[in-house]
Amino acid sequence: MSQHAVLSEDLAAAVRDVPGVAFLTPGITRRLRSALTGSESASPAGLRVSRPAGEGAPWRIDVRIVTSAEARAVDVARAASAAVTARLTETHPADTARVTVTVTGIV
Amino acid sequence: MTSRIHPPASPPPPEPPGASDPDDELLPCGRLLSQVWADREEGTSDGHERTCPHCRRAVEELDRLETAVRGLHDAADDPAASYDAAPLTQRVMDIVRMELRPGRPLPLAPPPEDLWIMETAAARTLRAAAEQVPGVRAGSCRIAPEPDPAERDSAERDSAERDSAERDSAERDSGTGRVSVRLGIQALLSASEPPDLPRLADAVRLRVERAADRHLGLRTATVDVHVTDLVDADGPDPDPDPDPDRNPDPDRNPDSNPNPDPDRNPEPGPGPADAPVPDAPGANVPDGAGNSSGKGTGR
Numbered sequence: 001m002s003q004h005a006v007l008s009e010d011l012a013a014a015v016r017d018v019p020g021v022a023f024l025t026p027g028i029t030r031r032l033r034s035a036l037t038g039s040e041s042a043s044p045a046g047l048r049v050s051r052p053a054g055e056g057a058p059w060r061i062d063v064r065i066v067t068s069a070e071a072r073a074v075d076v077a078r079a080a081s082a083a084v085t086a087r088l089t090e091t092h093p094a095d096t097a098r099v100t101v102t103v104t105g106i107v
Numbered sequence: 108m109t110s111r112i113h114p115p116a117s118p119p120p121p122e123p124p125g126a127s128d129p130d131d132e133l134l135p136c137g138r139l140l141s142q143v144w145a146d147r148e149e150g151t152s153d154g155h156e157r158t159c160p161h162c163r164r165a166v167e168e169l170d171r172l173e174t175a176v177r178g179l180h181d182a183a184d185d186p187a188a189s190y191d192a193a194p195l196t197q198r199v200m201d202i203v204r205m206e207l208r209p210g211r212p213l214p215l216a217p218p219p220e221d222l223w224i225m226e227t228a229a230a231r232t233l234r235a236a237a238e239q240v241p242g243v244r245a246g247s248c249r250i251a252p253e254p255d256p257a258e259r260d261s262a263e264r265d266s267a268e269r270d271s272a273e274r275d276s277a278e279r280d281s282g283t284g285r286v287s288v289r290l291g292i293q294a295l296l297s298a299s300e301p302p303d304l305p306r307l308a309d310a311v312r313l314r315v316e317r318a319a320d321r322h323l324g325l326r327t328a329t330v331d332v333h334v335t336d337l338v339d340a341d342g343p344d345p346d347p348d349p350d351p352d353r354n355p356d357p358d359r360n361p362d363s364n365p366n367p368d369p370d371r372n373p374e375p376g377p378g379p380a381d382a383p384v385p386d387a388p389g390a391n392v393p394d395g396a397g398n399s400s401g402k403g404t405g406r
Contacts, residue, residue: 025206069322072321072322072323072324073215073224073228073229073322073323073324073325074215074216074222074224074323074324074325075324077215077222077223077224078216078220078222081220081221081222098221099221100221100222100223101221101222101223102212102222102223102224102225103215103223103224103225103228104206104209104224104225104228105225105227105228106228106231106232
């Protein structure tokens with residue numbers, strides 16, 4: 001498993017543990033299309049990790065979540081961003097990241 | 108069926124809502140999958156999809172998807188089925204539609220925080236809040252970031268110079284970090300007394316502002332409420348679906364869609380299917396109703 005994939009899984013787990021996060025945006029459209037066409041989806045849904053400027057540059061982390069209707073969306077998004085930053089600091093203490101959190105739905 | 112005129116192949120059209128969504132797909136013909144599916148659902152056509160093999164295949168896939176999901180619904184009619192699959196069916200299709208047409212990203216916080224909510228998700232909450240006001244049926248709801256006057260000029264200049272494909276979420280337009288809401292409502296007429304439209308609009312605006320703050324954390328700059336129609340409260344509800352988020356889509360041709368669910372937009376829909384709210388306040392209000400829109404500034 002690549003470094004990005006490991007980090008993605010790790011960060012996704014951190015986001016799922018945030019109170020008010022119902023689930024990571026499932027990308028259900030792509031999954032259904034993949035099922036119909038037999039193609040495979042390359043990247044995990046709901047979380048993208050990249051280093052646009054190359055190795056050693058800041059990480060670019062894009063999180064898409066669906067929140068619970070009982071929670072205030074901005075509070076959940078803020079907590080999810082903090083959780084990602086905290087987890088990255090644990091696993092990659094020397095690295096920096098720009099984290100974007102988008103609420104795509106409320107259930 | 109209505110017609111939509113797509114721009115010619117060159118120059119490229121402006122980036123549509125959701126174009127940066129990784130779940131969307133650019134077909135070989137240059138059209139977004141989401142747009143092709145939206146056109147199919149709305150019954151709009153410019154003739155291209157009838158001859159384009161890529162668009163036709165995409166539409167066929169949508170038909171297959173709807174058939175598969177309807178299969179879940181049909182299974183619920185089986186007495187042997189131990190659960191009702193209809194809610195699941197509805198939610199699956201709602202999620203699919205929401206992913207296809209998420210609307211624009213709206214800032215949940217001013218910079219440097221990078222927190223956003225998609226327009227469709229926010230609009231659902233605000234429409235539901237509006238319908239908490241007795242005698243109100245919510246219609247189209249459009250939400251846009253309030254532009255920052257200091258940055259508008261440079262943003263427009265940058266936007267013109269930059270290839271839209273290069274844009275990503277880091278370049279989203281947060282403006283001032285606040286949003287402007289434009290909500291269309293239908294006022295229900297009762298037999299006893301005519302509705303006080305300005306008062307109704309004020310009540311709706313208050314509900315919407317509260318919901319935006321309490322449920323979303325969205326900071327509203329303005330909330331424009333437009334009364335688009337007066338309807339008989341005792342008449343049949345044109346939308347028997349109890350889901351308050353459902354939005355009737357008058358452009359939809361039921362004959363073109365075998366789905367038993369009339370498949371009206373579950374959200375206000377940032378796309379062209381969204382029922383337009385007239386620019387002139389109260390433009391759809393019958394004679395004598397007067398200007399029934401309200402406009403207020405939030406915090």
